[in-house]
Amino acid sequence: MKVTVKNWHAIAHWRWDLGANEPENDDIDGEGDVCGICRVPFEGCCPSCKMPGDDCPLIWGECTHVFHMHCLLKWINTAASKHQCPMDRRPWVTAERTVAKSKPTQEPPLANAPPLP
Amino acid sequence: MASISSRRLSKELKELNTECPAGIKLVEASNFDKWILGIEVLGDSLYKGESFLLKFTFDPGYPISAPAVQFVVDSEHEAPLHPHVYSNGHICASILGDAWSPVLSVSAVCITLQSMLASCKKKERPEGNDRYVRFAPENPKKTKFLYDDDTV
Numbered sequence: 690m691k692v693t694v695k696n697w698h699a700i701a702h703w704r705w706d707l708g709a710n711e712p713e714n715d716d717i718d719g720e721g722d723v724c725g726i727c728r729v730p731f732e733g734c735c736p737s738c739k740m741p742g743d744d745c746p747l748i749w750g751e752c753t754h755v756f757h758m759h760c761l762l763k764w765i766n767t768a769a770s771k772h773q774c775p776m777d778r779r780p781w782v783t784a785e786r787t788v789a790k791s792k793p794t795q796e797p798p799l800a801n802a803p804p805l806p
Numbered sequence: 807m808a809s810i811s812s813r814r815l816s817k818e819l820k821e822l823n824t825e826c827p828a829g830i831k832l833v834e835a836s837n838f839d840k841w842i843l844g845i846e847v848l849g850d851s852l853y854k855g856e857s858f859l860l861k862f863t864f865d866p867g868y869p870i871s872a873p874a875v876q877f878v879v880d881s882e883h884e885a886p887l888h889p890h891v892y893s894n895g896h897i898c899a900s901i902l903g904d905a906w907s908p909v910l911s912v913s914a915v916c917i918t919l920q921s922m923l924a925s926c927k928k929k930e931r932p933e934g935n936d937r938y939v940r941f942a943p944e945n946p947k948k949t950k951f952l953y954d955d956d957t958v
Contacts, residue, residue: 725908725909726869726870726908726909727810727813727814727869728814728817728818729813729817736809736810736813736814737810760908763810763870764870764908767870767871769871769872769904769906771904775907775908775909776907776909778905778907
């Protein structure tokens with residue numbers, strides 16, 4: 690049988706690489722990981738943004754907790770935060786993270802796909 | 807309408823409508839400024855058979871800024887008799903003040919207050935209740951509480 694592809698439709702999917710210490714995940718609600726502050730999935734954007742992805746990045750603390758950067762900064766910039774992580778109240782120290790270093794996971798290559806525009 | 811608080815609260819509302827923690831019920835939430843929740847302490851406690859109403863008032867900065875939370879006191883409702891609850895409904899609990907965190911939520915606050923009641927050993931008003939109630943600001947967030955008792 691000869692098949693001719695007349696047209697095709699590609700769909701890409703991206704996710705933030707949350708790193709190795711994010712095991713099979715307590716993804717009980719099936720919602721994926723959400724930012725603890727705004728409760729919007731990490732792959733969505735914080736309430737102040739319109740476009741997810743690089744425009745609304747995540748921020749990691751040394752304590753391993755992750756938030757939308759904009760959400761965390763809103764909190765950290767208040768006096769009430771006492772500059773503590775909202776999850777564990779430890780002093781907030783932003784962790785160094787470079788995307789290049791993140792080791793590839795078992796996921797197919799699309800894990801490394803760039804964020805959609 | 808598109809404030810941070812309304813987006814976050816609409817998510818919380820959806821959750822509370824599908825599954826409210828035991829002993830907690832949503833009584834009124836017709837807007838994103840003020841909600842009323844009912845709480846009762848399940849199991850054995852000094853408050854067996856009693857139920858209370860909690861009033862949450864949100865400003866547009868919620869959850870970065872803490873909600874104002876107090877027990878409803880009117881002709882039909884009283885504040886629980888508890889060493890951290892004033893007779894005007896104001897509550898002295900650190901999570902409503904300087905230990906607030908934006909990862910907390912309406913249901914987390916209700917559960918904390920439920921357990922505050924559940925662990926109560928003696929039903930009494932806080933020291934200086936009458937004086938406090940006489941001079942208290944309307945908004946409990948304006949009160950500077952001293953959190954000196956970690957046992958209750």
